[in-house]
Amino acid sequence: MHFFTAASTAAAVVTFASSAIACGPGQSGHDLPNRRNLGMMHKKRAASTPTEESEGQIKSAKGQCTYYNVPEVAAIIPNYPTIWQTATIPSNDTTAQNLFNTIKKSIPSGISPKGTRAGDFTSVHYDSSDPDCWWTFGEAGQKCDVPKHDGLPADITICDEPSTWGLTFDDGPNCSHNAFYDYLLEKKQKATMFYIGSNVLDWPLQAQRGLVDGHHICSHTFSHPYMTALTDDQVFAELYYSSKAIKDVMGITVDCWRPPYGDIDDRVRAIATGLGLKSILWSADTTDWQVEPEGNKPRSAIENNYATIIANVSKTIGNIVLTHEINGDTMDIAMEQYPNISKAFNNVVPLTACMNWTNPYAEDITYPVFKDYVKGNIEPSGVPSPSAISISNAAYSPMNGGGSSAVEAAGSPTSASESNAAQAASSGSSSSGSSGAAGLAVPAFAFIGAVVMGGAAVLA
Ligand SMILES: *[C@@H]1O[C@H](CO)[C@@H](O)[C@H](O)[C@H]1NC(C)=O
Ligand SMILES: *[C@@H]1O[C@H](CO)[C@@H](O)[C@H](O)[C@H]1NC(C)=O
Ligand SMILES: *[C@@H]1O[C@H](CO)[C@@H](O)[C@H](O)[C@H]1NC(C)=O
Ligand SMILES: *[C@@H]1O[C@H](CO)[C@@H](O)[C@H](O)[C@H]1NC(C)=O
Ligand SMILES: *[C@@H]1O[C@H](CO)[C@@H](O)[C@H](O)[C@H]1NC(C)=O
Numbered sequence: 001m002h003f004f005t006a007a008s009t010a011a012a013v014v015t016f017a018s019s020a021i022a023c024g025p026g027q028s029g030h031d032l033p034n035r036r037n038l039g040m041m042h043k044k045r046a047a048s049t050p051t052e053e054s055e056g057q058i059k060s061a062k063g064q065c066t067y068y069n070v071p072e073v074a075a076i077i078p079n080y081p082t083i084w085q086t087a088t089i090p091s092n093d094t095t096a097q098n099l100f101n102t103i104k105k106s107i108p109s110g111i112s113p114k115g116t117r118a119g120d121f122t123s124v125h126y127d128s129s130d131p132d133c134w135w136t137f138g139e140a141g142q143k144c145d146v147p148k149h150d151g152l153p154a155d156i157t158i159c160d161e162p163s164t165w166g167l168t169f170d171d172g173p174n175c176s177h178n179a180f181y182d183y184l185l186e187k188k189q190k191a192t193m194f195y196i197g198s199n200v201l202d203w204p205l206q207a208q209r210g211l212v213d214g215h216h217i218c219s220h221t222f223s224h225p226y227m228t229a230l231t232d233d234q235v236f237a238e239l240y241y242s243s244k245a246i247k248d249v250m251g252i253t254v255d256c257w258r259p260p261y262g263d264i265d266d267r268v269r270a271i272a273t274g275l276g277l278k279s280i281l282w283s284a285d286t287t288d289w290q291v292e293p294e295g296n297k298p299r300s301a302i303e304n305n306y307a308t309i310i311a312n313v314s315k316t317i318g319n320i321v322l323t324h325e326i327n328g329d330t331m332d333i334a335m336e337q338y339p340n341i342s343k344a345f346n347n348v349v350p351l352t353a354c355m356n357w358t359n360p361y362a363e364d365i366t367y368p369v370f371k372d373y374v375k376g377n378i379e380p381s382g383v384p385s386p387s388a389i390s391i392s393n394a395a396y397s398p399m400n401g402g403g404s405s406a407v408e409a410a411g412s413p414t415s416a417s418e419s420n421a422a423q424a425a426s427s428g429s430s431s432s433g434s435s436g437a438a439g440l441a442v443p444a445f446a447f448i449g450a451v452v453m454g455g456a457a458v459l460a
């Protein structure tokens with residue numbers, strides 16, 4: 001039995017405190033003062049109700065981040081837990097409660113919550129054999145992404161195509177993202193966007209723009225906590241209400257999510273699987289969120305990180321690269337770096353393309369497979385037009401049968417890879433081979449030193 005040493009845990013606490021400042025919704029994050037309680041927000045009526053299109057045309061950051069009133073959002077807010085706080089199931093939400101009761105049966109027993117919501121793992125005593133496949137525990141190069149419990153798919157960590165940059169952005173929608181999204185349109189570039197449910201409810205028209213522009217949408221939880229710290233019902237609620245917010249506001253049922261800070265273990269994986277969500281990590285980290293003034297790293301340090309990833313083109317495999325929509329600076333750097341990225345890599349693609357995920361939602365929207373995307377057929381079909389996208393209290397029900405698939409998985413122990421293939425197949429895509437990623441994904445971490453337990457920070 002191995003316990004964290006006092007020194008390494010103390011370092012971890014310091015680290016986590018600083019990462020909470022960079023991106024700690026619900027904590028004392030720098031961006032929290034910019035967010036308001038929705039109840040207040042929706043009292044302030046704009047002269048006329050803005051739309052996805054009108055909001056998308058505002059140029060100034062200040063204008064974009066001025067709160068607006070969308071009555072349909074005010075109407076659905078009472079169905080949600082409080083935004084930017086750890087989600088729990090409201091006592092009268094029997095639909096959610098029933099689904100949780102179904103999923104419960106497939107949660108492995110014996111895995112306790114670890115540490116705190118803000119990532120303080122000081123008091124965690126954990127066996128060094130890593131019985132829960134706890135990603136956060138692993139040193140760089142040894143992060144566990146193939147579950148140790150039966151019936152759970154492996155995490156997705158790489159883009160399995162040569163010379164390929166998997167383009168992913170976390171923490172959106174950011175209120176002031178128009179220049180960045182305009183840039184992506186101009187460059188004919190799609191990305192995978194991991195949206196935080198609370199941001200979707202705060203900035204619904206910005207969220208709609210992500211879909212309307214043809215990006216691929218996944219969830220990034222409701223309030224951005226360290227997920228392994230939460231109880232089973234909180235983990236469920238963080239995933240459920242984020243997916244529900246995306247369904248209500250954008251009309252789509254997502255089948256993928258990324259754990260904030262990469263913090264996932266087999267208990268969290270089981271609940272995500274029960275909700276029809278594939279768990280997506282990364283193989284290269286720009287640590288762009290650390291950029292000054294929001295973070296404490298000079299811009300040159302982030303540019304160096306990009307340069308390292310850009311220099312490391314592989315003829316046999318691709319990366320899933322972690323970048324952020326968290327603030328104007330991370331978006332600026334992404335735009336600044338894009339020409340060099342697309343010069344160095346043959347392909348810069350959203351995950352739908354590198355994984356051949358044609359139908360990532362329950363709804364009838366079809367994304368191009370890799371070979372079509374790289375030929376220039378980048379547009380998904382079936383995406384709602386700006387005038388057709390609407391907000392309503394939709395009946396959210398998870399992809400892939402939700403709870404029932406989890407129960408099946410629990411009832412018939414399959415290997416992680418079989419289960420992964422089955423899940424990919426049932427969502428209309430071919431088997432990815434990502435389950436074999438353990439040995440491939442990890443070396444890309446070498447340059448970042450982002451080992452949480454070693455004292456450096458990681459943020460997703
Ligand atoms: C729960 O109760 C609140 C407050 O009365 C109500 O606004 C909301 O719609 C209810 N939620 C559900 C799912 O019935
Ligand atoms: C978005 O970016 C702006 C500009 O950097 C920043 O002020 C704001 O806090 C960010 N967050 C959200 C949720 O929009
Ligand atoms: C792009 O790459 C060139 C050549 O390596 C380098 O000189 C330049 O600084 C890079 N641009 C940015 C914005 O980093
Ligand atoms: C995507 O499809 C191409 C064939 O067009 C295939 O070569 C590739 O292996 C597929 N990728 C995945 C991840 O399934
Ligand atoms: C370079 O990229 C490859 C493939 O994505 C990866 O396996 C390797 O670990 C990376 N090396 C570094 C130093 O990032």
